[in-house]
Amino acid sequence: MSEQANRRPPKPYRRPQKDPVRMLAFEALRAVDERDAYANLVLPPLLRKAREKGDFDGRDAALATELVYGTLRRQGTYDAIISACIDRPLREVDPPVLDVLALGAHQLLGTRIPTHAAVSASVELARVVLGDGRAKFVNAVLRKISAQDLDAWVAQVAPPYDKDPEDHLAVVHSHPRWVVSALWDSLGGGRAGIEELLAADNDRPEVTLVARPGRSTTEELAAATETVPGRWSPYAVRMAEGGEPGAIDAVKDGRAGVQDEGSQLVAIALANAPVDGSDARWLDGCAGPGGKAALLAALAAERGAALLASEKQPHRARLVERALAGNPGPYQVIAADGTRPPWRPGSFDRVLMDVPCSGLGALRRRPEARWRRRPDDLDSFAPLQRALLTEALSAVRVGGVVGYATCSPHLAETRVVVDDVLKKVGGAELIDARPLLPGVPALGDGPDVQLWPHLHGTDAMYLALLRRTA
16 A cells, blocks of 8 residues: 555644634724724723624623733733744744633633633634644643743743842733832832732722712612722722623613722812802812713812813813713813913812823723833823922912822832922922821821822822922
8 A cells, every 4th residue: 555545634624713812802902002092992882782783691791801800910921932832933933823722821821721721722813813723833832831930930931039029020920121120119118018019009999989078979870780899988889790880770861870999089188178258159170081070079069069070181171071971069171271370379279180091000000000000101201290299389379279199109200399389489398198098097197198009099199298398
């Protein structure tokens, strides 16, 4: 019998099968990479479309969400592991291939999906979106990754802590080295605290609702869905995992909203800070997208005060209008630049200036931001932050109070800005913000306040309160 006769006939070509969950996760990651989109904005419409087509149920949506956010949070760690499994620099691998590999790595190392299922599903995805040739490369790399668990891989690819603490923490906890360094400087202390903070950045954050006073109550929200009380804000409830905020009537009506408890505390502290004299005119000078403005407007209405909500970007100003719609008290929303304001100096009794920043305090919610930001971004924010705080101090009358807030703990965006403006402007003093956050522990030496995910269960919001004295 000839050699040709002994050969087995080739296997018939099998068309790759599309897995809706992994296809959706891949689409979301590509949008984040190609369009600098944010996963929390990209993912909901993709999930909604999949549900409408009948492709998804609740478990599918939960898995897709975990794949997207888990892959983004652990991207630095997975990149280091993938790099150890290939024979070329990571930058020479096409980004779509890296996305498939990272999705596969997360399934292998960060979930309970069985190894064979994680590999086969990822290879099938690669066949669909990359083609059979590159699918073979994906298969080979993922089989190497599957040989060890996450702890073993981290021990192999992370430098020892005693030789390079920051690089060790960067690989283990999947943060860029410069972010590790900046957070450590802001937090202070030793290894335990920074490890707890970096680990908290990789935890899935709870969904927190705010019952806007005079419009809804925490009891109404608790009756509408499964919740537990907020930790610190009297207006907060925390939703059970898998809950749908948009299904709650009070949220649909704008009487309640989704708002991190740290953000709520900033608005509450400003509203409760003592002022000398009148208390009728409040300003939110950087109001978009409207969460703090809606809470401030509700608090102002209870006292008969009026809120002016100003936002530079017209599309964000429209979001503010939507958030404030139906507020019982007087308010106005305008599109205006807070560094060139249309209002006269000394017009307001209370001013909130929640300035644009690096967003390093919200890495739990926007994990892709850690890979997108660069140290020199801080230089571009610095002049704007100083200008906005300077104008806020001009806008408030003598005896009134300004709240300077950022969703960043970076010292260059917090204390350095406040100190510089106080020295330059004069006629203002810091007041102790800590008594205005009753019951909240670990607020430091004051007078300003820095919240932390690992200590307070909130985003890393910063607040300084300043009283105009002259």
